[in-house]
Amino acid sequence: MGRDAKFVVRLSLEEERLLRGLISTGKHAASVLSRARILLKADAGVSGSGPSDAAVADAVESSASTVHRTRQAFVEQGLDAALYRKKPTNRQYRKLDGAQEARLVALACSAPPAGRKGWTLQLLADKLVELKVIDTISHECVRQTLKKTTSSRG
Secondary structure (H helix, E strand, O other): OOOOOOOOEOOOHHHHHHHHHHHHHOOOOHHHHHHHHHHHHHEOOOOOOOOOHHHHHHHHOOOHHHHHHHHHHHHHHOHHHHHOOOOOOOOOOOOOOHHHHHHHHHHHHOOOOOOOOOOOHHHHHHHHHHOOOOOOOOHHHHHHHHHHOOOOOO
């Protein structure tokens, strides 16, 4: 009893018809079509445990881990979860708005502090906080912001 036996795919006639319809139209993302093929190949039918992950992976030209994750999603969460990815929830929002970015670029292009040859990322971050442009900011955020601007700092 390998890791395949835990997640046995048993498709209803309606689910099988839906998956075959998805594949025949071909008007979906390649990942959705691939998962539909995986589920059709992994179907155990009324009895039995169905083919192994490796056998399904060979048949649909995918990896065994993709087959395993697709089976697991189908058994635990249903057909939609197995076919479609969840939307990412870790959206990264911009730390600086346009006006704040302009202040950062102007500061980076200005003369460095006394006793310094040039601005460091940490000096720029500290100066933005000191000037109350923003409450807190990391040197990495400063680096990424300056990297995407087309202005020359020299």
